[in-house]
Amino acid sequence: MSTAGLLIIGNEILSGKVVDTNSPFLARELRSLGVDLERILTIPDVVETIAEEVRSFSAAYDYVFTSGGIGPTHDDVTMESVAAAFGKPSVVSDSLVERMERAVGKQLNPAMKKMAMLPEGAQVIDAGDLWFPVIVMENVHVFPGIPQLFEKKFHSIRDRFSGVPVKLTRIYVTRYESDIAEDLHGLLAEFPELMLGSYPRIGEPDYRVMLTLESRDDAYLERATRSLCERLTAAVIHRIE
């Protein structure tokens, strides 16, 4: 089983000026791959903070992803922070300079040259039809914050990540959570390995709670689903997906 952590880097998210859509995107993608996303952390554009969290995430999870802070301006400090996290200097990548000059058709200005400074030892991975590659430092995958680019770049290297996909059954229930809580406890006593979620919804005309039953084991999930249906009785179940 593989685990992952996601670092969202950017003052614009914390100040509410921009809504982070990269987290929900990556959460869904990793789920479908069967990789367990264990933590999402949003932090400001501050080198020491980013470096500390990159170091700690890199040690804690199989895959780490960062979003944001890799452009050419003063507030783009992710790359130097990743270098600092691993105690490496930032060095000009000649192959990246060449690649960028080919893409823009002229010599790089100082701001663009900054984008070609990578942590020593970083891998440069082609990102499909995008001119700027994906940079990977040990298990840390450095992505841009712009959602269109984040998504394209993730898709371009999606094959590198693998896990055992989780199977999901949703059961929509017409009772309040507190009325079915005992049934859920009973179910978990019988199926301790089941991942069971209970989510009340307001304003849904047809149901009050969405239950999610999840397992990496198909047969286990099926048995648990059957057991829950017996506990709840059909009158309480609006639908099963």
Added chain:
Amino acid sequence: MSTAGLLIIGNEILSGKVVDTNSPFLARELRSLGVDLERILTIPDVVETIAEEVRSFSAAYDYVFTSGGIGPTHDDVTMESVAAAFGKPSVVSDSLVERMERAVGKQLNPAMKKMAMLPEGAQVIDAGDLWFPVIVMENVHVFPGIPQLFEKKFHSIRDRFSGVPVKLTRIYVTRYESDIAEDLHGLLAEFPELMLGSYPRIGEPDYRVMLTLESRDDAYLERATRSLCERLTAAVIHRIE
């Protein structure tokens, strides 16, 4: 200046089944109050993890907010985790039991009684017309994950939080970030206290970069805006907001 940290608690966010809208909501609200949101962390429904992060956030920020995990089912473990964070036992709140029984018009079942267990010493604060109050333990404000309730509850106690609001000017620029990076460096050298953000946009027909200039000092912001406009020249500026 006041600071804040936000803990989003819930497997459903990490697995991509539910999109977290409470973070962007609270980020905008705190910004308009002038409170600096410094960190947003999404973690699973695990007591030890929640307790550790609540303790660390409580020490680091003036205000801490938690979202999720306070319902009546097995996966609602936030309240006991907050108790553990402060080394307090969970105790039945008689006033809360009474309030809940009045609201539902009958004796509480075991699942509902669980919702009346609070960390010893927690404050119970009326939440406007909502039957379930806001629970506050030291500087930690415990909110439900359901967006409608999260928002209503925040509004009901919004007056408790205060800071010095930040003034914002947005400048939309028709050039690439790398073309204006030097101008931004010059601006920051002249106005080191300015909060300056640079956000490239893809697919906008009229501009390529949104710049944000922010300060708590009106006059400072005005001078910085004027200086930047002179540096960039009018031809590059699409509009100012």
